[in-house]
Amino acid sequence: STMDGWVMRVGELLTPIAGVMRRELLGSTYIQADETPVDVQLQNGSGQNHQSYLWQYGTPGGGVFFDFRMGRGREGPKQFLGKFDGILQTDGYAAYDHIGGPRMVHSVCWSHARRKFIDAVKLNPKDVAAIRIVAPMDEMFAIDCRGRVEKMDHASRHALRQQKAPALLADIRALVVQLRDRDIGL
Numbered sequence: 001s002t003m004d005g006w007v008m009r010v011g012e013l014l015t016p017i018a019g020v021m022r023r024e025l026l027g028s029t030y031i032q033a034d035e036t037p038v039d040v041q042l043q044n045g046s047g048q049n050h051q052s053y054l055w056q057y058g059t060p061g062g063g064v065f066f067d068f069r070m071g072r073g074r075e076g077p078k079q080f081l082g083k084f085d086g087i088l089q090t091d092g093y094a095a096y097d098h099i100g101g102p103r104m105v106h107s108v109c110w111s112h113a114r115r116k117f118i119d120a121v122k123l124n125p126k127d128v129a130a131i132r133i134v135a136p137m138d139e140m141f142a143i144d145c146r147g148r149v150e151k152m153d154h155a156s157r158h159a160l161r162q163q164k165a166p167a168l169l170a171d172i173r174a175l176v177v178q179l180r181d182r183d184i185g186l
Helices: 002-026 075-081 110-123 128-149 154-184
Strands: 030-041 049-058 064-069 087-090 105-108
Touching: 002 064, 030 075, 049 075, 064 075, 110 128, 128 154
Parallel strands: 030 087, 087 105
Antiparallel strands: 030 049, 049 064
16 A cells, blocks of 8 residues: 555655656647557455456657546547547547547547458448449558668658559548449449
């Protein structure tokens, strides 16, 4: 209990710093968010653990803020992000929908989007549409792979993306629109 008291006291002393970090993060134009399950031992004597969540908010190369919540509901990100009006990138989890300010853009990561098409191919290996969409996505990932292999700095990697990605994005968009129109009978 002595060590627990020390940890709690240090946490209290760091609260003002955490507040500044949160304000800086919310003042930015881009945040990545994700949540991770954390088992918490309940104090009711049952010996049972409760699945809680540690929500992570950060920017590449910048600060990271962790927000502990007992649940995985929308209230956590809604309270943390408030009226954030930038780009919020997540894995597509629905708790991030309909939160933030009126101009917030909710973007989803390519890995998670790609995974849905990979799952479609696993269910039906002859799903030509899913296979066609995965191919340019793989090429998108190959751009960053090349940047890492060639040890490019941020500016060079950005220039390579600007050169290669627009055509791939146009291909992906055309394939998705074509698939959508086919499915709704346009």
